[in-house]
Amino acid sequence: MKAAIYRGIKNVEVVELPMPTCDDNGIVVKNTYAAICGSDVSAYLHGGDDNMIWRDHEFGHEMATEVVSVGKNAAAQGIKEGDRLYIWGPFAKGDFMRSATVGGFSEYMEVMNVGLEQTVFRIPDEINDKVASIIEPFTIGANAAMCLGIEPGKKAIVYGAGAIGLTAAMTLKYKGCQVVVVDLMESRLKIAESLGLEVCNLAKEDYMEKCGEVLGKIPAFMGPETLDCDYYVDAAGNQAVIDNFFRGAKMGAALSVVAMYHKDVTMNLRPLTMSGMKIIGAGGGGPDIIKLSMEILASGMFPVENIITHEFKYDDILTAFEQACKAEETLKVVLKY
Numbered sequence: 235m236k237a238a239i240y241r242g243i244k245n246v247e248v249v250e251l252p253m254p255t256c257d258d259n260g261i262v263v264k265n266t267y268a269a270i271c272g273s274d275v276s277a278y279l280h281g282g283d284d285n286m287i288w289r290d291h292e293f294g295h296e297m298a299t300e301v302v303s304v305g306k307n308a309a310a311q312g313i314k315e316g317d318r319l320y321i322w323g324p325f326a327k328g329d330f331m332r333s334a335t336v337g338g339f340s341e342y343m344e345v346m347n348v349g350l351e352q353t354v355f356r357i358p359d360e361i362n363d364k365v366a367s368i369i370e371p372f373t374i375g376a377n378a379a380m381c382l383g384i385e386p387g388k389k390a391i392v393y394g395a396g397a398i399g400l401t402a403a404m405t406l407k408y409k410g411c412q413v414v415v416v417d418l419m420e421s422r423l424k425i426a427e428s429l430g431l432e433v434c435n436l437a438k439e440d441y442m443e444k445c446g447e448v449l450g451k452i453p454a455f456m457g458p459e460t461l462d463c464d465y466y467v468d469a470a471g472n473q474a475v476i477d478n479f480f481r482g483a484k485m486g487a488a489l490s491v492v493a494m495y496h497k498d499v500t501m502n503l504r505p506l507t508m509s510g511m512k513i514i515g516a517g518g519g520g521p522d523i524i525k526l527s528m529e530i531l532a533s534g535m536f537p538v539e540n541i542i543t544h545e546f547k548y549d550d551i552l553t554a555f556e557q558a559c560k561a562e563e564t565l566k567v568v569l570k571y
Contacts, residue, residue: 238339238551240293243281246339246552251292254337254344258307261345261354263299263319267367268338269542270558270567271296272396278555286334294338295323298357298366308348318357320369321345322524325353339551341571355524360532365539367568368397372527375401375469377519378492379409380526382465386410389449390465393478395422395433397541397566398492399469401527403431404538406465408530414448416441416478417470422565428540441478452484455509460484467492467516473499480505488512542566 237251256262273285274294287293301317313319321343326336328346337343348354357366379390379402388411392403395417403413403426415426416434423433434444442461450462461482468475471493479489480501491513505511519527531538544567546554551569558567 235341236548237292237337237341238294240277240282240287240289240291240335242289244278246278246555248551251340254342256303256305256308256344256346258305259347260305261301261308261313261319261348262303262342263321263345264302264342265297265299265338265340265571266363267298267571268294268569269296269367269371270294270554270569271334271371272398273334275555275558279559282334286331288335291332291335292337292340292343293335294340295326295334295336296367296370297321297338298363298369299343302342305348311348311350313348313350313354318363318366320355320357320366320524320528322353322355323370324518339569341548352521355521355528358528358532360534361528364542364545364568364570365531368538368541368566369524369527369531371397371566372401372531373519373523374398374492375403375467376405376527376530377523378402378467378469378490378516379405379465380519380523381514381516382467382488382490384409384411384465388412388464389462390414390467391416391445391449391461391463392467392469393417393475394468394470394493395419395426396469399467400426400429400431400541402467402469402490402492404429404530404536405526406467407431408533408535411465412449414445416445419562421563425540425543425565429536429538436474442482445482455485463487466490469493471495473497476501483509483511485509486511488514490514490516492516542568544568545570
């Protein structure tokens with residue numbers, strides 16, 4: 235089989251490897267689509283260690299799969315050849331440190347210690363393989379939203395119109411919130427609008443004015459008027475996000491941080507004490523979040539395929555990686571096997 239091996243910065247090699255096999259507790263799956271994650275792009279441009287993408291390993295962790303071989307204990311759970319499954323990366327290889335190097339960029343992969351609805355999940359018929367390849371990033375965005383304790387009728391701002399920010403925004407809207415997505419890139423904000431989301435373009439609009447126009451303003455506990463916004467999601471990861479949150483947040487507002495920060499930021503924590511604001515770290519979600527993500531994708535409420543801006547054949551994986559590095563014109567890149 236063909237497999238893409240991460241060799242280091244700007245160095246991905248496609249090689250021939252033996253077909254994988256599985257033991258009684260595992261399965262072998264065929265990848266039908268794979269998506270390139272932001273962590274894959276970071277590894278390609280800057281090095282992979284910070285994202286657990288290890289040199290000389292198969293890599294890729296966002297994929298749609300079809301079962302081709304089943305161990306007897308996995309078969310006893312009702313898994314059979316031809317089943318379409320979402321594979322939960324941290325458990326695919328029995329090693330959390332292999333979460334990002336499970337083999338999504340290989341034609342076939344072994345999945346170990348399979349537990350149906352625990353480590354692998356059936357993909358609903360309503361979700362095609364192309365969209366199924368972005369279930370994994372959807373779970374990250376969905377968890378960033380859900381850890382805020384969402385209530386219908388509340389209002390939210392999402393910083394960052396990348397895949398994680400947009401999936402967080404869709405989750406908030408699905409749960410009954412009014413949402414504004416804030417970014418600097420017009421191309422990404424147009425995609426947000428195509429998903430039925432309100433937007434604020436910081437390159438040409440004033441943050442407080444535009445978000446206040448959409449969500450409303452209320453008297454502040456201390457100082458001038460503040461935004462009538464309950465929930466915030468940071469999927470951008472820069473000082474401006476922190477500054478805008480503290481500039482506009484009302485009493486009791488909560489910020490969920492899902493962005494990966496690479497530089498230190500400064501903040502005055504006094505408002506957290508005075509106004510009861512909260513800052514929450516959001517990692518990946520568990521089975522409940524995976525099921526919710528698939529529920530949203532299967533609902534038909536959003537034209538989710540709009541997030542996928544480029545599709546390449548697997549043989550063009552190197553071109554696909556170069557395209558994925560062009561943030562101004564690219565959101566999500568997928569490979570079709």
